[in-house]
């Protein structure tokens with residue numbers, strides 16, 4: 076018999092159809108006009124995606140009315156996007172997890188049964204103790220996404236494990252961060268350190284800002300367009316930004332590397348690159364010039380479908396505005412397998428334009444220096460995450476999801492237990508089903524902290540229902556940005572049902588593991604207040620203002636003409652990468668054509684839907700109403716071949732058999 080059968084939770088809990096907006100109609104019907112009752116506001120940080128916009132929750136006569144942006148928040152421009160405005164749906168969703176659930180076997184069949192917090196937490200703590208005693212604490216892995224995971228990272232580090240991975244790195248921005256770090260010694264950061272606010276030319280490569288609704292960026296791009304910025308968009312699809320571009324380059328999917336190399340070829344052969352910057356700050360220019368010589372626009376046209384004169388014109392357009400030209404690093408950079416090298420080529424193109432750390436290119440981000448709450452030191456783990464897959468991905472700065480999953484099943488499995496927080500692996504790691512089945516069959520503990528029934532909860536031993544972001548404190552927002560600021564998430568409501576905040580769950584587990592000294596607060600508010608007082612604020616102040624902006628201490632750009640040291644081994648921007656060569660990788664980005672599409676198939680490109688965040692908002696009644704279904708865009712020639720009209724239903728089948 077299987078250790079863990081997959082259990083579909085919706086069938087047990089009788090989850091209502093997402094389409095039902097009953098609570099909205101019922102909630103409003105008996106009331107006077109909105110805004111005429113007694114109104115109060117509470118600050119929050121939006122959790123509908125991971126961009127962390129600060130907002131205010133409006134209550135009218137104690138009931139949730141609406142959430143709007145916090146006008147003082149420079150990060151979000153004082154506004155929320157569609158999804159952020161739909162935040163009430165997350166709180167009011169009738170299908171939320173309500174009570175801890177334990178896997179039990181009844182009449183030979185596995186199912187979930189409601190249980191108490193004590194039983195659920197005791198179970199997890201006992202298993203964690205046994206894993207620590209028999210295999211070592213570092214064999215306990217956290218898989219996570221989202222701001223609330225900091226409480227569980229703290230718990231695991233206190234317990235002795237720093238093993239951790241997330242699809243938001245290995246399936247998202249990981250290759251980009253590695254590519255930029257190898258070149259400049261620093262990553263492109265989140266939020267991205269692009270100075271689009273001052274750019275005269277912006278290049279988007281498969282970055283569909285406008286559908287990708289990362290709020291601050293969308294507003295900055297819109298303002299840049301109002302100023303008359305020259306926008307160049309490379310996307311096989313006529314995306315939102317493509318429609319607003321001076322140049323739209325509908326490239327053949329997967330051939331971007333060739334275009335990037337051709338652009339560098341033009342900049343070098345026409346001597347349009349920033350010679351002074353290259354001479355002062357970079358190494359490996361000669362090798363680069365040699366490397367890109369053969370990637371002529373004429374040759375690259377055959378690969379990409381982008382005409383040679385368009386390649387030349389767009390390269391000149393970038394050079395004309397440089398250094399106020401930003402070639403956007405993108406965010407979801409995992410495409411065709413050459414991703415780190417493609418991201419490196421983007422970094423190198425920016426270097427030729429002299430845009431890194433220069434006005435209109437990339438700025439230098441800064442955070443508030445916020446002291447940590449005084450706590451005992453963490454024990455030093457005996458193993459790192461990467462020890463689970465020795466020799467693989469030597470430059471990844473974080474755990475690699477694929478690697479840790481492969482190390483979680485079989486007789487010699489490295490990991491013995493998983494704590495999963497806010498990540499839905501079956502949907503976000505391609506082709507992972509069989510491996511998850513195997514891991515579920517092999518692990519000694521599989522605990523999931525969630526707000527909703529998800530595909531991931533189907534594999535759990537124990538499901539812990541976290542309350543939503545509107546019902547809890549989390550850590551202060553303190554991101555490296557143009558304007559340093561702190562922002563507060565605090566409860567606007569008591570947790571609904573028997574759900575609990577993450578900080579409380581972590582503390583309770585800590586207590587059971589004998590780690591009390593790491594959790595000295597009775598309420599997380601105490602910890603936040605202490606931290607805020609160290610920087611001249613207080614919880615009381617933040618509860619009123621929500622966001623506090625601090626002055627910058629360092630300049631926004633590097634000092635022109637001065638010596639600048641980069642955090643690479645050579646202390647320079649590395650156009651030729653000794654680091655890559657040392658580990659047996661191409662020191663220069665090489666173009667490899669993507670695998671051809673088999674006969675009878677088409678290439679499926681995908682991206683973001685404005686009104687949803689992955690699968691995590693599909694059940695949100697407000698957002699579901701706005702956007703109930705996925706839509707597929709079909710190339711007009713293909714559509715006419717199949718006699719398809721707008722609004723027709725199609726069924727897509729993959730080469731892997733998935734329909």
Ligand SMILES: Nc1nc2c(c(=O)[nH]1)N[C@H]1C(S)=C(S)[C@@H](COP(=O)(O)OP(=O)(O)OC[C@H]3O[C@@H](n4cnc5c(=O)[nH]c(N)nc54)[C@H](O)[C@@H]3O)O[C@H]1N2
Nearest residue numbers: 220243246247407497498499503524525526527529689691
């Ligand atoms: N198929 C496919 N896979 C992808 C991508 C893709 O486009 N398509 N994109 C990749 C990218 S860019 C990224 S960043 C990753 C994202 O991948 P994931 O991090 O796995 O993101 P989601 O699928 O949104 O899963 C988030 C889960 O967190 C739960 N959740 C929401 N709020 C809370 C909360 O407050 N507390 C807790 N405990 N749980 C909460 C949600 O119910 C949901 O199940 O996926 C990557 N993988």
Ligand SMILES: Nc1nc2c(c(=O)[nH]1)N[C@H]1C(S)=C(S)[C@@H](COP(=O)(O)OP(=O)(O)OC[C@H]3O[C@@H](n4cnc5c(=O)[nH]c(N)nc54)[C@H](O)[C@@H]3O)O[C@H]1N2
Nearest residue numbers: 281282283287288312328329406407680682683685688689
């Ligand atoms: N509304 C909304 N916004 C979001 C999110 C969300 O879930 N919903 N998720 C956030 C997250 S975690 C991330 S990582 C970002 C991701 O946002 P982006 O970094 O902008 O990346 P993708 O969503 O992968 O972008 C897909 C675009 O690339 C194009 N494309 C596909 N193949 C190719 C190719 O071979 N070459 C080129 N040049 N283009 C190609 C597609 O047509 C599409 O327009 O979005 C963030 N913003």
Ligand code: SF4
Nearest residue numbers: 121124127128156159
């Ligand atoms: S971009 Fe939208 S969903 Fe994401 S944090 Fe900001 S308002 Fe919320």
Ligand SMILES: [Mo]
Nearest residue numbers: 243247248407
């Ligand atoms: Mo992402």
